[in-house]
Amino acid sequence: MTALPDWMRPPREEGWLAEDLDRLPEAPRHTELIDGALVFVMSPQRWWHGHLVTMLTVALMEQAPADVRVGREMTIKLDARNRPEPDLLLTTADYDADRTWFAPDEVRLVIEVVSPESAHRDRTVKLRKYAEAGIPHYWCIEDEDGAPVVHVYELDEPTGAYAPAGIFRGVLERPVPFEISLDLDKLTPPRRG
Template sequence: MTALPDWMRPPRAEGWYAEDLDHLPEAPRHTELIDGALVFMMSPQRSWHGRLVTALTTALMAQAPTGFEVEREMTIRLDARNRPEPDLLLTDLPYDPDRTWYAPEDVKLVVEAVSPESAHRDRTVKLRKYAEAGIPHYWRIEDEDGAPAVHVYELDEPTATHVPVGIFRGSLHRPVPFEINLNLDKLTPSRSG
């Protein structure tokens, strides 16, 4: 068994902190921090996932009113020991080319496209953590035989939990965080070609 590289060893007994991610240039792309532990995307990304996220980014950018920005694969510093990296996020902060993370109060929508290795985190852990941080909207996108099914949640502030508002197939219409109309069938190519 080979020894772990030095950069994989936590700098302190209690693990990693959010600011440590900015000082790990050797870490693989898409490294997240969940409860003080580094989480790497170890399996190869599926083509379905990449195409879906690209098409959704483009669609949301085309519909976003002035003052909103769509970001891909940027971390959110939820607290000192949690810095997840959603597939997409929507913010009302202006573009900053040097930004490496967002604060939860600046994030209006988080989107996670579920992959086999992230399913548990996306369905339970991140759902809870994003709500506890006060992020108002969370979309979880599942692959249903090649077609996207979007599970939409909104924050119930008194309980600090995300509550389901619907599962969308074929099309999605939402009035928040801004008027959004999506043809979900066009976000991924059909399996029949």
């Protein structure tokens, strides 16, 4: 077994901090920080996942109002020890080419497309952390026999937790965070067989 490279050793006893991610050029793409620990997405991405994220990005960009932007592969600095990277997010932040993260108050919607290796984090850990950070909307998208199923959550401000707002198959229509209408069946290629 080979020794860990120096960049993988936490700089302090309590682990990594959110700003440390910007100083780790050797880290793999899509490195997240969860509770002070680095999380690497090491498994190959499934074609279904990548295609769905691309098609959803395009569909949301076409519907987003002028003050909302769709972002991919950007982290959200939830606090000093948490900086997850959702598959997609909708932000009201102004464009800045050098930006590497968003603050929770700049994010209106977070979307996670569940993969086998991310299922626990997407369904439980991130669901709780995004709510605690005050992000108003969360979508968790599952693969149901090749079709996307969107579990939609809205922040219940008195409790600071997400409340289920619906499970969508085939078509998703939502009035928030802006008027959204999606034909979910068109977001993934038809299965042959």
